[in-house]
Amino acid sequence: MSLTKIVSATCIVLGAALASGVVWAVDVVEADAASAWARPMLLGAHRGGKGEWPENTVLAFSEAATQYPDILLEGDLQLSKDGVVVVIHDRTVDRTTNGSGTVQELTLAQLKALDAGYHFSSDGGKTYPYRGTGITIPTLDEILQAMPKNRALFELKDGEGLVAKVVPLLRKHGAADRILIASFKPELMAAMREQMPEIATCFDRGGALALLSALRTGDWSAYEPTARMLSLPKRYIVQFKLTAEEFRKMQEKGVLIQVHTLNTPEEMDHFRAMGVDSILTDYPALLARCLTARNNQLEPRIKR
Ligand code: G3P
Numbered sequence: 001m002s003l004t005k006i007v008s009a010t011c012i013v014l015g016a017a018l019a020s021g022v023v024w025a026v027d028v029v030e031a032d033a034a035s036a037w038a039r040p041m042l043l044g045a046h047r048g049g050k051g052e053w054p055e056n057t058v059l060a061f062s063e064a065a066t067q068y069p070d071i072l073l074e075g076d077l078q079l080s081k082d083g084v085v086v087v088i089h090d091r092t093v094d095r096t097t098n099g100s101g102t103v104q105e106l107t108l109a110q111l112k113a114l115d116a117g118y119h120f121s122s123d124g125g126k127t128y129p130y131r132g133t134g135i136t137i138p139t140l141d142e143i144l145q146a147m148p149k150n151r152a153l154f155e156l157k158d159g160e161g162l163v164a165k166v167v168p169l170l171r172k173h174g175a176a177d178r179i180l181i182a183s184f185k186p187e188l189m190a191a192m193r194e195q196m197p198e199i200a201t202c203f204d205r206g207g208a209l210a211l212l213s214a215l216r217t218g219d220w221s222a223y224e225p226t227a228r229m230l231s232l233p234k235r236y237i238v239q240f241k242l243t244a245e246e247f248r249k250m251q252e253k254g255v256l257i258q259v260h261t262l263n264t265p266e267e268m269d270h271f272r273a274m275g276v277d278s279i280l281t282d283y284p285a286l287l288a289r290c291l292t293a294r295n296n297q298l299e300p301r302i303k304r
């Protein structure tokens, strides 16, 4: 297949991927040395590190933030019925709590009454160490308090008026310069850019397509990225045959590359060797060990 056909096919599939929200890139571009995004990251905690702690909870975010100050924390935002920004991935509370129902149909008080540690088990269901220990679905306000200096990537999941509620919280915590915002909903990203132009946000679909197209068939020397990070599920890196050399070319333009979600030492080593800037994992301790073994200097501050 010719390169043109490969790029064309890639763009079609990538377009579909973007439409489903699985490929992200974060706006920016002009990074200076003091930028939070100029510091090495590599270690990223998917939903706060959901293999080690109950996902998207204050416990997960504060443990990960304390143990690995340079980590990139990732979490998901929605609105409760009464308009409070809460951190939870699924549309319903059923999988992660002892309750049932959709997040948007439950008030904050109803959400807070649920046990968000109920279903967590790290031994295949033999034990549930966090049941009944008071772990709740957190508000974004609580999560930001738990990570006062750390970097995070928040995904806007759903909820009318979500952006208008997120923006003042980020400003209240002075977090704009260390938070990335992503969403699979273009209208939420547009609202975010309009209401908080100073924050790093996701590329629109066309921007990511333009990046790949310029890289493979366009005038790459003239291309100016509108993003600092391209975040890809590992399967798309394989499917689109993205190479270390292509990553390097993007990075030369100031684009950071993130891959998710990696949970085995083999895939962590593989993508680290490709030169990605950030890896999201459910198991930060495992990733930290892999990176430390490769001299990436990410020993946890608190030894376990
Ligand atoms: O950052 C990418 C990652 O968050 C996508 O996975 O399904 O956990 O939102 P998901």
Ligand code: CA
Binding pocket: 074, 075, 076, 155
């Ligand atoms: Ca997410």
